[in-house]
Amino acid sequence: MSLTTITNALPIVAAAYGRKFNVPVQVGGNDAYTNGKTIQIPQIDDTPTSRIMAYGYLAHEAAHVRFTDFDLARSHTPLGRFVEGVLEDVRIETAIIRTYPGTRRTLDAVIDHLVDTGSMNPVSTTNSPSDIFGNGLLAISRHRYRQQPALRNHADQADGALRQVFGDSFVRRLHGLLADVPRLTSTADSMALAQRILELMEDEAQQPQDQQENSSKEQRTQPNDQGSGSEGTGHQSSESQAQGSESNAPGAQDEDSGTDAEEQSAASQAPSTDAEAHSALNQALSATDEDLPTDLFEQVAETLQANAQPSPTLLPTVEHFAGDPVQGQQTLKRVKVHSAKLTSRLQGLVQAHTMARSRTVRHGRQLSPSHLHRAAVGDPRIFRTKEQREAPNTALHLLVDLSGSMAGGKDRLALDAAMALALALEPMGGVSRAVTAFPGIYGQEDQVAAVVGHGQPVSRHAGAFTQGARGGTPMTGALWFAAADLLARSEERRVLITLTDGVPNHFVSAVDLVQRAGSSGIELIGIGIQTEISALFPTAIRIDDIADLKRELFRIAERLLLSTHR
Structure with missing residues (x-):
């Protein structure tokens, strides 16, 4: 990665996803997973x-964290x-x-x-019943109800x-149940619909033999779907009902891309005997985890893990630390002695720096009485103008x-230094500052501890400044x-x-990141503590x-407030 691409680097993008979805994201290590x-x-x-x-993985798993109830008990069967x-x-x-809405493109890009x-292939009748059902359900559900066009052919072949x-x-009957997918509003709804699908499979698989034979005879005596007989009418009614349900639901597909192709596919396939269908359903119902297709985004996670680069934790998650409020107020009182004078001096500097100043120019609308004498010697600089210097516009x-060393x-x-500087800058217009300690509260290298955030007053978070040394130095x-x-x-x-004693766990990666951040326009200052x-x-x-x-x-x-951005 070149030094100029930090803004597109995975930790930066992952952090942006975390802020956007309000989901903690951690980058580093060898694994991809979500713990809820x-x-x-x-x-x-x-x-x-x-x-x-x-x-795509970040968007999908963020959706799970936002919308899935992980506390609900899952089905006791692999197929369920x-x-x-x-x-x-x-x-x-x-x-x-x-x-x-922008996540549609991100998520669809994974399927594309x-x-x-060729990592997703259409099902074939030569596949096992569990594979046909599993991948068929996946393709039809995602094409018809997630509206993923890349799976159109997969859905058509799956239906056949x-x-x-x-x-x-x-x-x-399965299509009739799937018509409820657009109306699912909770994890409990998804589980309830899944249970209805399992009950349908069990019902079809357990029909008495004589009932199956009668059903088979009736189907053989009825015209195909293109005719006007009872089976064709029933099929068309079921499919139309499913389509009507979709069109009335938010985000439903307007085109009839699924139904016609599925009916044509069905008409071109020779149906199995009732005994074969009965056997296939029972095989699918008894499938093990190994028999069923791998979860789609588990495959993505495996791909990410296979391409993992050895590295320390590059993007830790943040935890908030309240600390001891009483001790915090004592610290605040002590540090204010130093920060008050600093604040006063800085305010004076800023006011003097940004104050409107007059100067004489060659052209203008307002004469400068004290410089009119210049006209007699041919000097045209007799007009007065005022210029306002820009106020600070800085994020810090x-x-x-807080490592053990x-x-x-x-x-x-x-x-104390961090509190004093945060206090001194707090009343300054045009300056936003945040303070974070590392490692985590209990020394976790994959976490940092928030002390005070942008726009937050130090006085309300003084207790967070009462932390102590712990753990290693995960500076990167x-x-x-x-x-x-x-x-x-x-x-x-x-x-x-960065206030530190200068001994990071991974010195080379820390130096590399300092260089990358600097090349991306971030000014970096290190304060060495002794x-x-x-x-x-x-x-x-x-x-x-x-x-x-x-x-x-x-x-x-002074440098923060008055220096010109390079």
Whole structure:
């Protein structure tokens, strides 16, 4: 990955998805999964195919986290769980598309890719009954009710194979049940419909032999679907009813792409005998997990895992820390002594810097009385104009290293510095700041601890500044987190300040990210707590005690407020 592509890097895109869907996303490691609250995705090779899979996986799993009730008990049979999964996938994807229309393209791109590469093939009558039913249900549900055009041929062939193997009677009744898919509004609804489909299969599979024989005789004496006999009328009525249900539901498909092709496919297939259909249904009902198709997005997860790149956690999830409110107020009182003077000096600087100033020009509408004498010597600069300097327009993120090596007072010094700077900048117009500590509250390398967010007053979150040293130094992940936060901000200028003792777990990846962030327009400043960190950051400052803290904080704040963006 080149240094200029950080804005398109997976951790940045994943963070954007997390903000958009309000779902925690974590990047790194070797696995792709969802635990119902957080989405985990590995770092992958930077190729178009990997990006299609990764972004589609994020959108799909975000839909599950947003709309699936993971507390409900799943079916006790493999086939039941499979059917529930197919119906729920269609429901939650439809829901997230309704909320975020742009996800349609992201999700459909996954199916397009799987079809184009042959990873999804149409079913054939030579497949096993469980495979025909499973992949047939998947193709028909996604084509007709998720409206995925890439699966049109798959759905047509699936309908024909289903009719030949399981019989027309079963398929007509199945379509009647599937017509309820657009009306599913909850995970419980999906499970209830799945149970009705299983009951249909059991009912068709357990029909008495003499009833099946009579049904078979009746079908052989009735005209085909193109005629005007009772079977053709019944088929047409069932299909029309299903289509009517779809057209009345939100997001239903307007075209009749499925029905005509399915009827033509059915007419061209020689139906199985009742005994064969009975056997096929029983085989499908008794299918094991190994007999059934792999869940579609489990396949995507496996692909992502196969393309995982060894890396530390690149994008940690965030946890919020309230801390000790009483101790926090004591800390606030102590730090205010230093920040009050800093605030006063900074406000004066900003006012002086942005104050409208007069200057003389050659042309204008307002004369400058004190410069009229210039006209006598041929100097035309006798007009006065005022210019207003721009106010600060800066987003700032402070990262505080609270690793175990910061114990013994350095952790307290770093948090005091962060609080003082956050307090001093709080009343400044045009400046937004956030403070985050790393690693997680209990030393987790895949988490960071939010201290104070953009727009939040320090006084209400003072307790969060009472944390202590713990764990290792997962600086790379913390830098990704802060960079993602800054790139999402609208301010013209973005600054990332890291307070650390300068010993990251992965030194090379931390330096690499600092360079990438810098090439993407983020200014990076490192504040070394009783240590030199110039090897890590292009701009590095050392603070050894509270006296240094006051002096250096003013210099940093002055640079933030008055320097011109490079």
